[in-house]
Each structure stands twice: as structure tokens, then as C-alpha cells.
Amino acid sequence: QNRKRWLPTYSLWAEMATQPKRASFPEKSDRELRVREILAAADKLIVRGRIFVRERIEPRGETTLEWLVKPTQRGEAFVELAAVGSLFPFGFLKKNIGIALRETVLVWPAQISYQWTGAAATRAGVQQGRRTTRVGRGDDLLALRDYNEGDSHRLIHWKASARLGRLMIRQFAAETHDGFLLRVDPSAEIWTRPEQFELLCGFVGTMAEDLFAAGRLRGFAIDGGPTVETRRMRDLEALLDELACLQPGVTPVGGMPSLRWRENSRGEGTPPTPISGTRPHDVITFAPEGARGVAAYVDGHKAATA
DSSP, rough: OOOSSSOOOEEEEEEEEEEEEEEEEEEOOOTSOHHHHHHHHHTTOOOEEEEOSSSOBBBOOOOOOOOOOOOSSSSSEEEEEEEEEOOOOSSSSOEEEEEEEEEEEOOOOOOOOOOOOSSSSHHHHHHHHOEEEEEEEEEEEEEEEEETOOGGGGOOOHHHHHHHHEEEEEEEEEEEEEEEEEHHHHHOOTOOOOHHHHHHHHHHHHHHHHHTTTTEEEEETTTTTEEEEESSSSHHHHHHHHHHHHTOOOOOGGGOOOOOOOOOSSSSOOOEEEEOOGGGGGGGEEEEETEEEEEEEETTEEEOOO
């Protein structure tokens, strides 16, 4: 923002930096790591950059800068505006003003490649199922509900919306085979290798996004907590938020993932909905495979590997 009343501002740049809140260091004991090595490893996790403002900012005007950066690891990270520099007004006098404006963001797990290897998942996905009263992506209209931010505009029931004076969404009945539940057990006894646990988080996140895009992600549960239904994009984002902060052996408070959700247009919270009554062959679980890989199982049969 240029808060000056009469003069524009030229030749600005912003010094940016991002770094993980919790750094991952090499697998050595504290005695083996010297102070210089620790500082060098931490510095490698910091991504710095400079953004230039190409146009001038008019008096009492403002502009928006976009900084594209690839985080070094998942989890909570700091994005910081370290300083603002300027060559204004004459071009030969360089000014640099410290800002130290910091925000905390969540870095989701990186997407990975995986392969479907078994017939168990296919068997559950292609068999013709019967209709249920569970909300899903079938063809039979189940009910109408108020529109929430993030809902597809294709599901709006325009006649009912015009009659009631507010946007209404169509909900359809689901088929019994239409969807899978993802269950993640982050026990430290199971995941003894940090690199395998990182692969697990990326595996679960990538599979969840793929299933959600195909309309086949029914819900998820972490560390034996209640299964939470995934109806909208914000429910999928809640799972990715949990995976961003998940650590081996760390149990969510109360055994329930600390889900985050957005408020709708009326300012009311719309948390994900717990569900129950799941059949065994709908559940996808994960376990280490060898020293490096991770396998996904459906009803005890290997269905995918990463």
C-alpha cells in the first residue's frame, strides 16, 4: 500500500523467506551433530527470494505480489516478509526497511506415484450395488439442503432456490459399493523409519485426492478415531491438514482428528460428519512394505503399493 497522498512509489522489492516450523535433521545423535552442522542443515531448509514491483504504486493505491515457492517438507511452515527495499526517489540511494511480518501455513504432503496391484479394490468398485439412504453420488434424489461454500454449482436446484429465496443443493442416494474409507494408523511401533512414514503421508494424501476426484472417497479415520465423511472439498482439505501435521505415535486430542473447516456464506461452521456401519471390504489400510515401500490393503488383500 502506498499511503502517501500525492506522490507515487517506484522501484520496490520484497525480501521473502519460508522455513518449516519443525526442521528434520539427519539421523544422528545430538553428540554426533556439531553446532555448525545443525545450523547448516537448518539453513538449507530456508527458501529465500526477492519479488520486484514492476509498476509504480499510485498515491493511496495498492498492489498484490505473488511469490511461488516449493516447500522443503510437509508440516507447519513460516512465510515471512523479511524486508522491503526501494531505490526511490533518485535511483542511486538504496533503502532497505525490516518488516518481519510472519504468517503460519500448512504444507500438505507431496503427491507421489503409486500402482494398483490387486483385484480386491476392483471387486468392490465394479460390482453393481443397491441404493442406500446415505448421501452420495448416485442418480436417485435423496434430499435438498442449503448451499455451502465449496459445493458444486451443478448440484444447485434452481426451482427450489427460486421458491425459497436461497440456494438449495440436491443430495443423491449412494450405492453400497460407491466409495472407500481410508484408515491411517501412525503408531511408532509400525512406522519405525522416518522416510517410510513420509511416504505413507504422501501415499494417503494422493490416494485420497484421486478417490475424491472419482467420487469414491467415503471418509477417513486417523489413529482409530471415528470415521469422518468426506462430502465436500473442505472435508478433503481437513484430511490433508491432518496429514500435514501427522507424526509417528502422536495421537490426536481425544482420539479425533483436529479437523479444520471453513465457514459458509452465513458465517456458520459446517464440520465434517462422523459415519459408521462400514463394511470390511470398503476400508483401505496401510502398512510398511520392505525397508522403503508402503502398501495399501483392502479387506486384508494388497491393493496398491508406493
